[in-house]
Amino acid sequence: MGIVRQLRQISADDSGVDPAFRADVHAGLAQRQKAIPARWFYDATGSALFEDITALPEYYPTRSETDLLTRHAADMAAAIGPGRAVVELGSGSSTKTPLLLQAIGPAAYVPVDISGDFLRDSATALAARFPGLPVYPVEADFTHKVDLPREIAERPKLGFFPGSTIGNMVARTAIDLLRGWRATLGDGALLLIGVDRIKDIATLERAYDDPAGVTAAFNLNLLERINRELGGTIPVDNFTHRAVWNDVHARIEMHLVAACDMEFTVDGRAYAMAKGETIHSENSHKYGPRDANLLLRAGGWTPVRTWDDADPAFALILAAATEFRSAP
16 A cells, blocks of 8 residues: 655745744754754754764664564564554654554554654655555644544554664653643554663763764754754854763763854854853653653653663553543
């Protein structure tokens, strides 16, 4: 059956730029601690670089999650059941998705991703691999409200949120996203979500600052994207990549560090940075079992099954949409 049709829910201004990207860049550069949301990493170049990161020996989450999906496929299939429409949040190249689709016998697959070119390529490849499966790609920012294809409206749904992407969000944002997708997927929905566990600092920092410099290139591409799309004059060579563990917040932080005093413009607006000042570009929160379950419950999901990988510690959690109740 292949790709049935593609929905595009990303807006663009007269210059072809997503106005949300423009707004986030200017707002972030105007703050005392400069910061740009991690979702803007994923233009075509950034998406390709992230796929390279997932193949690095230091980047354990992809291996751990793939192993869990492989070893526990039958158990997951029994818990999920057949006939659901699988809605994947931030699908990327969908490399792990075939393991899930092969196991559960879905009725349809809906990949949701912000990078349109990458989405089209991966959806085409997956449709060829599963010729009888309807595939409905949706180009959208899954951190905002997404309208799902009408063809799956009456189908029970499984949200698939792999890769520990939930860890990129601070708790309030993560809860808002989980609540939003609880409403979008509807009553009776399930959610299969990847969560990275807290582990030794050296393992964490190597995963986000690899010796080959791929993660550094991924981080620096955010500045290249600003220059490309927003007419920026950022001197990218004057920035370095930094990944550090923040124990207070239980997260790895990625920063772009100014190597010298500098001035630059974006959209003609002037900005300045002092040597040592940083642009905070990503968080990757790590969760213990109780922390992850509390987060899901706060977001309207009740954990029902957990599959853990012992080394390096990673988990896939299956949660059911919490039934509405009037009383607390």
